[in-house]
Amino acid sequence: MIRAGLLWLSEQSRIFGFIRGNGLARRLASRFVAGETVEAAVAALKRLNAVGISASLDLLGESVTSHSEARAARDTYLETLDRIRHVGADANVSLKLTQMGLEIDERLCVENVRAIIAKARSHGSFVRIDMEQSAYTEKTLQLFKRTLHPEFANAVGVVLQSYLRRTEQDVEDMIALGACVRLCKGAYQEPATVAFPDKHDVDANYVRCMERLLERADYPGIATHDARIIAHAKDFARRSGIAPRRFEFQLLYGVRRDLQQSLRREGYNVRVYVPFGSHWYPYLMRRLAERPANIAFLLGNIVRESLRRS
Numbered sequence: 224m225i226r227a228g229l230l231w232l233s234e235q236s237r238i239f240g241f242i243r244g245n246g247l248a249r250r251l252a253s254r255f256v257a258g259e260t261v262e263a264a265v266a267a268l269k270r271l272n273a274v275g276i277s278a279s280l281d282l283l284g285e286s287v288t289s290h291s292e293a294r295a296a297r298d299t300y301l302e303t304l305d306r307i308r309h310v311g312a313d314a315n316v317s318l319k320l321t322q323m324g325l326e327i328d329e330r331l332c333v334e335n336v337r338a339i340i341a342k343a344r345s346h347g348s349f350v351r352i353d354m355e356q357s358a359y360t361e362k363t364l365q366l367f368k369r370t371l372h373p374e375f376a377n378a379v380g381v382v383l384q385s386y387l388r389r390t391e392q393d394v395e396d397m398i399a400l401g402a403c404v405r406l407c408k409g410a411y412q413e414p415a416t417v418a419f420p421d422k423h424d425v426d427a428n429y430v431r432c433m434e435r436l437l438e439r440a441d442y443p444g445i446a447t448h449d450a451r452i453i454a455h456a457k458d459f460a461r462r463s464g465i466a467p468r469r470f471e472f473q474l475l476y477g478v479r480r481d482l483q484q485s486l487r488r489e490g491y492n493v494r495v496y497v498p499f500g501s502h503w504y505p506y507l508m509r510r511l512a513e514r515p516a517n518i519a520f521l522l523g524n525i526v527r528e529s530l531r532r533s
């Protein structure tokens with residue numbers, strides 16, 4: 224119930240203006256978001272690299288409504304890739320197709336994404352296409368299979384979500400394609416017709432898909448903070464003779480930092496997803512939906528601040 228409410232709020236962009244002005248919301252966001260600028264993101268990734276952890280930088284923002292917004296996002300990614308190379312950091316980037324203009328003009332979106340992957344490839348880097356709501360799953364996977372993967376091979380990778388009923392088949396398709404996959408559980412509010420409503424099914428599907436990816440895919444990203452699933456991955460890899468260098472664990476900035484560091488100390492490859500930029504509201508709401516403990520505190524503070532202002 225709380226999760227559904229927060230995920231609904233994450234899609235109400237008009238609330239953002241109000242939330243952005245709230246001091247506590249900004250402080251809470253700073254736990255999950257590296258900062259509003261490329262420089263802040265690069266500073267965060269240097270701190271991660273210093274303890275042997277790689278990063279993937281994500282410029283926050285989705286569902287842009289104009290060509291100029293989409294191009295501005297593209298330019299920030301190009302600048303980010305240059306900054307990563309300039310400082311010699313171990314990092315790649317993650318992006319969302321709706322931020323590149325998917326909803327307004329597919330050709331513009333492809334043009335923008337091509338420019339980013341071409342630069343990443345020339346810098347020896349990589350671009351991960353994040354997965355958004357199920358309304359975009361088919362389009363994203365078609366674009367990936369028909370255009371991006373044939374043109375750029377493994378300089379680009381995709382994300383699959385274990386809460387979707389279709390994902391087991393998508394895992395097989397991506398393995399057959401030789402694609403580089405990040406597997407996550409899925410962060411959006413989805414109808415039961417397309418996604419498993421029961422968390423046990425989501426987790427069981429995660430384990431099934433993960434085992435297939437570990438066994439047969441090219442360098443899968445195991446993106447979860449679920450300690451039981453991580454223990455299972457380690458055990459499965461050990462029993463199957465899969466060396467730790469053949470996959471990586473991926474976690475979110477500010478979430479389970481203890482786990483990030485202990486995995487690294489155990490010798491696993493670890494990559495942290497580092498979001499930055501001013502459009503942090505939907506991202507923050509999705510993170511709160513995953514862990515409602517902070518919500519009462521946040522809402523209480525917002526109500527108090529608004530009463531003070533009125």
Ligand SMILES: Cc1cc2nc3c(=O)[nH]c(=O)nc-3n(C[C@H](O)[C@H](O)[C@H](O)COP(=O)(O)OP(=O)(O)OC[C@H]3O[C@@H](n4cnc5c(N)ncnc54)[C@H](O)[C@@H]3O)c2cc1C
Pocket residue numbers: 352353354355382384407408409410411446447448449450473474475478479495496509510511513514
């Ligand atoms: C690197 C990375 C990339 C991702 N990319 C995408 C994407 O492209 N598309 C997409 O839909 N989703 C993406 N996600 C989000 C993902 O789908 C889940 O919503 C999120 O990771 C929470 O699920 P979980 O696997 O950690 O398991 P859960 O079962 O939700 O959580 C397991 C445990 O992790 C801890 N935990 C989880 N979330 C939090 C939090 N916010 N704060 C504090 N503790 C927490 C808690 O201890 C919890 O008990 C990504 C996640 C990661 C790690």
